[in-house]
Amino acid sequence: MSSKTRVVIVGAGGQGRIVADILLAGAAASGLVPVGFVDDDAGRIGAVILGLTVQATTRDLRDVDHDAIVVAIGDNALRQRISLALEAQGERIVTVxxxxxxxxxxxxxxxxxxxxxxxxxxxxxxxxxxxxxxxxxxxxxxxxxxxxxxxxxxxxxxxxxxxxxxxxxxxxxxxxxxxxxxxxxxxxxxxxxxxxxxxxxxxxxxxxxxxxxxx
Ligand SMILES: CC(C)(COP(=O)(O)OP(=O)(O)OC[C@H]1O[C@@H](n2cnc3c(N)ncnc32)[C@H](O)[C@@H]1OP(=O)(O)O)[C@@H](O)C(=O)NCCC(=O)NCCS
Structure with a gap:
């Protein structure tokens, strides 16, 4: 079994870029491997950021192969709301x-x-x-x-x-x-x-x- 954890970054804005950068810098050591983004804005689908593609809307997160997520949204109340909702759907949230x-x-x-x-x-x-x-x-x-x-x-x-x-x-x-x-x-x-x-x-x-x- 692979020891790698495939991580989707929720939010392809500024904080998403920061989290992608964290994961790209530390992936080898942490075992967390970024596989792409999801974002509420369907207009961002297909965009490539730091070599990672915005693959789907957040609603369609289940269509993206992954093991865990990070909710990388700068707005504190929105980050809380989305984190709790995705966790309630069974998503595993990791710390980076x-x-x-x-x-x-x-x-x-x-x-x-x-x-x-x-x-x-x-x-x-x-x-x-x-x-x-x-x-x-x-x-x-x-x-x-x-x-x-x-x-x-x-x-x-x-x-x-x-x-x-x-x-x-x-x-x-x-x-x-x-x-x-x-x-x-x-x-x-x-x-x-x-x-x-x-x-x-x-x-x-x-x-x-x-x-x-x-x-
Ligand atoms: C303090 C803050 C919330 C005020 O926002 P606001 O109510 O929209 O205020 P405005 O931008 O309308 O500015 C109102 C006045 O306060 C001044 N002002 C704004 N932010 C200030 C700050 N941090 N310190 C001192 N004065 C500030 C403005 O120059 C303006 O002065 P004036 O009336 O003499 O022209 C905001 O400016 C701020 O500092 N937010 C934090 C942003 C941040 O660090 N984000 C981190 C992630 S990037």
Whole structure:
């Protein structure tokens, strides 16, 4: 029996490209082999991205030979919805990590999470399901990042921080140690979070101030 796992990437946009790149960089070592994309947009079928073809719509995923999937959709709420729906259909979702990066001891990474090139996760961190830790982001010790959150490229999450479910920590933002950021919140690009932020707000600036609710 082959030890290779054939992986379909769900979503052929920007995050799909990042995941394809992760899999192409690490396929030999991880045993995860990308076989192509599916996408909700039928207009993308046949497109070739990084040598991988968009084979079908997500609805027709079953027509594509595969063993597992990664849901590579940048929108946090949509990624959660599609992940849960596909899992309910019996799909197996795998976790992917770029070989250039560092994951410390006693780190738990939930299924379907994606660690991009240069991501650094130090000891005793808990990362939930379907979380994006993007290029060169770092998460320091004993922090908790809840399901379907996104720590964007270059963001710095200090120690003992909590990031709520579906929250976006924007490009290059910093969350100081011990801060708690609620669920469904957006931390603007470049922000410096020095105090706790509640659920469902947009905060930006240095220091970060709440400017409005997300809903
Ligand atoms: C904070 C944010 C959510 C605000 O979005 P928005 O409400 O649509 O805001 P607008 O783009 O209409 O800008 C409103 C004002 O805030 C300013 N602004 C926007 N984002 C800002 C930021 N991150 N920091 C400081 N000021 C910002 C704009 O310059 C504008 O100022 P002005 O009124 O003086 O012209 C958004 O700009 C942001 O930073 N999102 C994170 C994006 C990101 O990092 N994604 C990661 C994946 S690529």
């Amino acid at each position: 990590a770029h070989p250039v990066g560092s994951v410390g001891h006693d780190v738990v990474v939930g299924r379907g999470s994606m660690l991009s090139a240069g991501a650094v996760v130090t000891p005793c961190v808990r990362i939930g399901r379907g979380v994006l830790v993007n290029t060169r982001a770092s998460i320091d010790h004993e922090s908790v990042v809840d399901d379907f959150a996104h720590v964007s490229a270059g963001a710095t999450v200090g120690a003992c921080v909590t990031i709520g479910a579906r929250t976006l920590v924007g490009l290059g933002a910093t969350v100081m140690s011990r801060c708690r950021v609620g669920a469904d919140t957006i931390v603007g690009a470049g922000a410096l979070v020095v105090r706790d932020l509640p659920d469902g707000v947009v905060a930006m600036g240095v220091p970060a101030r709440v400017i409005r609710r997300t809903t």
